Amino acid sequence: MTQSADFSLIPGETGDTLVLHGPLTVATMGALDPQLRAITTPLAWIDLADVGEIDTVGAWVCVRMARDSGAQIIHPRETAVRLIAALQQTDSQTVAAEPIVLPWWHRALGHLGDRVIGMAVGALSVLGFVGQMIVAAGGLLRHPSRFRYRALVHQMELVGVDALMIVGLMSFLVGIVIAQQGAVQLRQFGAEVYTVNLVGRLTLRELGILMTAIMVAGRSGSAFAAQLGTMKLTEEVDAMRTIGVAPMEALVLPRVLATVIMLPLLGVYSAIMGIIGGAVLGQASLGIPFITFLTRIREVVPTHDIWVGLVKGPVFGLIVALAGCYQGMQVKTDAEEVGTRTTAAVVMAIFTVIVLDAVFAVLFSEVGWG
Amino acid sequence: MTDADADADTTTTLAPDPAFPIRVRGLRNAFGGQVVHDRLDLDVRRGEILGVVGGSGTGKSVLMRSIIGLQVPEAGTIDVLGQSITAARDDRDIAIRSRWGVLFQGGALFSTLTVAQNVEVPLREFHPDIGDDLLAEIARYKVRMTGLPMSAGARFPAQLSGGMRKRAGLARALALDPELLFLDEPTAGLDPIGAAAFDQLILGLQATLGLTVFLITHDLDTLYEICDRVAVLADHRVIAVGTIPELLALDHPWIDEYFKGPRGRAAQSARRKGG
Numbered sequence: 001m002t003q004s005a006d007f008s009l010i011p012g013e014t015g016d017t018l019v020l021h022g023p024l025t026v027a028t029m030g031a032l033d034p035q036l037r038a039i040t041t042p043l044a045w046i047d048l049a050d051v052g053e054i055d056t057v058g059a060w061v062c063v064r065m066a067r068d069s070g071a072q073i074i075h076p077r078e079t080a081v082r083l084i085a086a087l088q089q090t091d092s093q094t095v096a097a098e099p100i101v102l103p104w105w106h107r108a109l110g111h112l113g114d115r116v117i118g119m120a121v122g123a124l125s126v127l128g129f130v131g132q133m134i135v136a137a138g139g140l141l142r143h144p145s146r147f148r149y150r151a152l153v154h155q156m157e158l159v160g161v162d163a164l165m166i167v168g169l170m171s172f173l174v175g176i177v178i179a180q181q182g183a184v185q186l187r188q189f190g191a192e193v194y195t196v197n198l199v200g201r202l203t204l205r206e207l208g209i210l211m212t213a214i215m216v217a218g219r220s221g222s223a224f225a226a227q228l229g230t231m232k233l234t235e236e237v238d239a240m241r242t243i244g245v246a247p248m249e250a251l252v253l254p255r256v257l258a259t260v261i262m263l264p265l266l267g268v269y270s271a272i273m274g275i276i277g278g279a280v281l282g283q284a285s286l287g288i289p290f291i292t293f294l295t296r297i298r299e300v301v302p303t304h305d306i307w308v309g310l311v312k313g314p315v316f317g318l319i320v321a322l323a324g325c326y327q328g329m330q331v332k333t334d335a336e337e338v339g340t341r342t343t344a345a346v347v348m349a350i351f352t353v354i355v356l357d358a359v360f361a362v363l364f365s366e367v368g369w370g
Numbered sequence: 371m372t373d374a375d376a377d378a379d380t381t382t383t384l385a386p387d388p389a390f391p392i393r394v395r396g397l398r399n400a401f402g403g404q405v406v407h408d409r410l411d412l413d414v415r416r417g418e419i420l421g422v423v424g425g426s427g428t429g430k431s432v433l434m435r436s437i438i439g440l441q442v443p444e445a446g447t448i449d450v451l452g453q454s455i456t457a458a459r460d461d462r463d464i465a466i467r468s469r470w471g472v473l474f475q476g477g478a479l480f481s482t483l484t485v486a487q488n489v490e491v492p493l494r495e496f497h498p499d500i501g502d503d504l505l506a507e508i509a510r511y512k513v514r515m516t517g518l519p520m521s522a523g524a525r526f527p528a529q530l531s532g533g534m535r536k537r538a539g540l541a542r543a544l545a546l547d548p549e550l551l552f553l554d555e556p557t558a559g560l561d562p563i564g565a566a567a568f569d570q571l572i573l574g575l576q577a578t579l580g581l582t583v584f585l586i587t588h589d590l591d592t593l594y595e596i597c598d599r600v601a602v603l604a605d606h607r608v609i610a611v612g613t614i615p616e617l618l619a620l621d622h623p624w625i626d627e628y629f630k631g632p633r634g635r636a637a638q639s640a641r642r643k644g645g
Contacts, residue, residue: 056515056544
C-alpha cells in the first residue's frame, strides 16, 4: 500500500548532494532513518525535488540532517517548505537539555539511600497516622453522636459476614490436613488419640486466628487500600474535608473498628470449623467417633488457649485495617500507585501479623499459658 | 487504498469523495429509550475547522465517539477518509485509526508514562520499525510544536497543569501526523489567556499540517476565532451547518439565543475590535 522511500548520493565539489526519493512520512522514515544516519560523507545539498508526500517526521529528518551537516535544503515543494519552516522554528527554540545519566554505582547508591530514607519516613508517617486515628477516636468518645454506626455495621458485614464462607471452608480443610498429618506421625508412638489435642490446641491458639488474619488482610485490607486510594485520586477525600467531614472519622475509624470487632469472632469461628474438620477425619479414618472427638476437646484443651486466640484477634484486626487504610490514604499520583499501595498494604499486614504472632507466643509461655 | 478494497463494502459505503473526509448519513443513536441522534447527516470538508455546538445532552460527544468508532450506532452510515466505520466489524477493521488523532476532554494521557512516552505510544504501535533515536526526536519536536517547554517531555501527567495536560494530549493526538483531528472541548477549564493561546495553537497547527479539525466546543470565542464553519446539534439532528453569519441569518430561536445572548454578543464585539 505504501511505497518505500529511498536516497542517492551525487558527489560534488563542495560536498555530496543527497537526493531523496519517494514519500517521506512516518510510515517510511523508520526504515530510511538508520541509513541516513549512517552517511558519513560531508553534504552540501539536500534535494527534495523527487519527494512525494511529506509529513513532519520526514521534514524533521531533513531539518536535522541540514542542521548537523550544514547542508542546504533545495527544491522543496509547497508542503515541505511549510513543514520545514515550522520545524526549524521549533528546533531553534529547542535548548538541548539532555538528561544527565549518572554512573550505575552512583544510581545504585542513590536508590539505596532513597529506600532507607523512605523506610524511616514511612515508619514516622505510620506513627503519625496512628496518632491521627487516636485523636479522631478521642473526639468521637466526647461526641458519640457523630459516630457512623451505619458505616460500621456495613463494614462489619463486608469484613466479617461476607468472609464466613471462605474462612469456614479454609479452616475446615486445614483441620482435616492437621488431623491426617498428625495422626500419621503420632501413630508411630501409638499415640493416635493425641491427634485430638493437636487439632484442638493448634486451631484455638494459633492457626484459627492467624489464617483468619491473613485471609482478612487479603480480602479486606486490600479492599480498604484500593477504595481509599481511589477516593484520594478522585479528590473525594478532599471534598469530604471541605464539607467538614473528617475522613478519619467517616472512612478510617469504621473500617478499623469493624475489623477489630470481626477478626476475633472470625478467629473463633475458624477454630471451630477446624476442629469440626479434624473430627470428621477422626470419624472417617481414625476410628474416633465424632462426638467422642468433641468431648475429648473439652477435656484436653485448657481454657487459656481460647483466651490466647481471643487476645490476639483484636490486635491482628487493628494491624490489618491500619495497614489497609494507611496505604490507601497515602495515594497521591496515579492509578499505578493504587496498585502498589494495595500490594504494600497486604504485605505489611501479613508480615506484621506473623511477627506479632511470634512475640505473642513467647509472651504467653512466659505468663504460664504455654 | 485500491478500488478493489473500496468495492468490497459498497453496500454501506457512500461514494468516496476526497473533498469530504467525514460523511455521516442517517445516524441513529439511542441509549435505552432515550434517543440521542435520529437521522443525523453531516459532512466535514477537507481542510476546514468545523465547530460543533449544541445544548447539554444533544450528543456532541456521542457524535464524535460514533465517528471514531468508539460508539456503535443503531443505524446509519459513517464514512471517514473513504472507509466505512459502521461496516467495520471490530477494532482491527478500522485501519484508519492511524490517520486521525483524538484529544479527549481531560487529555486522557496514560498516567504511568511520561509525556514523551505518551507521544511515542501510537508511533510504537503503528510503526515498530522506527528506531529509538528517531522516536525520541519525534516525541521531542511534537512536544515543542504544541508549545510545551522541553522539560515537559520527561514529566508525568500528574505533574502538569490542566493547560499543559491538554497540550500534551494534543502532542499525542498529532503523533502520527494525522489528517483528521478530533478535539472534545479543548478550551474547557482553561483560563481566557490559556484558551486564546490554545485557539491560536490549533489554528497554527491546522495551517502548518493541513489538518481537518472536528471541534466540539462551548467556547464562543473559539467559534468566532478559529472555526470555518459551525454545525448546530438540536432535536437529535444537525439542524444547520455554516459560517456564523449564515447561521444567524436562519432565524432559528436556539441559534439566536446561543449567539445573540449576552455571552455571544461579548464574543462578537471582541471579535470586531480584534480584527
